[in-house]
Amino acid sequence: MTEGPLVIIGGHEDKEGERAILKAVAERIVGGKLVLATMASRAPEGYYETYSQAFAGLPVGELVELYVQDRAEAHDPDKLAVLDGAAGVFFSGGDQLRISSQVGDTPIEARIREIWRTGGLLAGTSAGASVMSDTMLVRGASAETHRIGDLQMAPGLGLVRDMIIDQHFAERGRIGRLLGAVAESPRVLGVGIDEDTAVILEGEAFCVIGSGAVYIVDAEGVTASNVADAKPERALSMTDVKLHVLSSGDRFDLAARRPRSAPLS
DSSP states (O other), rough: OOOOOOEEEOOOOOOSOOOOOOHHHHHTTTEEHHHEEOTOOOOOHHHHHHHHHTTTTTTTTTTEEEESSGGGGGGGGHHHHTTTTTTEEEEEOHHHHHHHHHHHTTTHHHHHHHHHHHHOOOEEEEHHTTTTTTTTEEOOOOSSSOOOTOEEEEOOSBBBEEEEEESSSTTTHHHHHHHHHHHHOOOOOOEEEEETEEEEEETTEEEEESSSSSEEOTTTTTEEEOTSSOTTTTTTOOSSOOOEEEEETEEEEETEEOOOOOOOO
């Protein structure tokens, strides 16, 4: 079996204009059933109506909502049945800890993984993007220099390995906290995604779509960092860190940790 595509969105995707990202989602489920998973929000009212209008006229055969109020509901056969026949699952925004803590290691997560592992699409926006990595950013100051000890990270769903994903990236000035995350774990790539921007991950590479940029922070070649030795609250220092900035049509090879020169066809 071939794993399906992952559409990882930086938040606030266009829902009324060209809808490039939502079109990419719809085109990859070939008119099939799409499950809108809204459990990241404590108040999901209105999400279904918003996305129902946003996907109107696009090749989505059926849009249904899956909401899990608490972890016990993730074991409810009626909740699980919502995923029957799904061609894809779309995680909406909110709090990524609600997704991982409510459905992690439950029948709901197992069924979602089964959909993906048998070729189905998984998409996530904002919190739904961050939760796809094996280690996810949960808290950290935005729009300022990273301070040692400021970050809170937690296990995600582990759909993407060796990558930490941050969202609303340029809009909220999150370069500092992404640098802090990769300083703590240089083997992983830091991927910051702007609003109305997404990476579509298929196999060992992803392409960029949308109106913004994707920032890739690679600390593999870092020669010095104070992250382990500095006192809490001290500003991070790190030398020889590599940064790539990609926009729509650009591609990135995860195995080589390099952008691909060939344009998106």
